[in-house]
Amino acid sequence: MSVVVTDTGFAADDWLGDFVTPAQLPANDCDSVALDLGAEAETEQLAGKLGALALIRVTIPSFADGRGFTIARQLRLMGYVGRLRLAGPVIADQYAMARRSGFDEVEISDELAARQTENQWLRRADWRAHDYQSRLRGV
Numbered sequence: 307m308s309v310v311v312t313d314t315g316f317a318a319d320d321w322l323g324d325f326v327t328p329a330q331l332p333a334n335d336c337d338s339v340a341l342d343l344g345a346e347a348e349t350e351q352l353a354g355k356l357g358a359l360a361l362i363r364v365t366i367p368s369f370a371d372g373r374g375f376t377i378a379r380q381l382r383l384m385g386y387v388g389r390l391r392l393a394g395p396v397i398a399d400q401y402a403m404a405r406r407s408g409f410d411e412v413e414i415s416d417e418l419a420a421r422q423t424e425n426q427w428l429r430r431a432d433w434r435a436h437d438y439q440s441r442l443r444g445v
Contacts, residue, residue: 392413398427
């Protein structure tokens with residue numbers, strides 16, 4: 307099982323459909339499809355298909371692997387406006403960066419949720435505040 311973390315705390319995963327890989331994407335009718343991407347994914351292969359995807363989950367192998375943040379930024383710059391989820395061994399301290407990169411939510415294991423409680427994640431939920439770039443700009 308897993309726990310989904312949002313700005314309001316922990317929740318059960320509400321996605322009821324299956325996840326497909328980029329190779330399994332249907333040629334059309336993707337509106338109820340969730341795409342599973344690894345940290346090594348090339349976002350260019352998704353050009354022209356983003357508008358129809360309901361959910362994209364980017365899975366990272368380690369909390370030290372920053373490629374998922376780059377993928378999120380690229381997807382948002384390519385025009386993806388759907389639900390974007392980061393999955394893997396993400397730590398609470400990375401929540402604000404995940405949100406700033408474009409992720410809507412984070413999926414963690416039950417074991418990680420037991421070690422890093424909801425309260426620890428909620429302390430980072432105000433991700434728009436406390437970023438150094440705003441302080442530097444004086445905003």
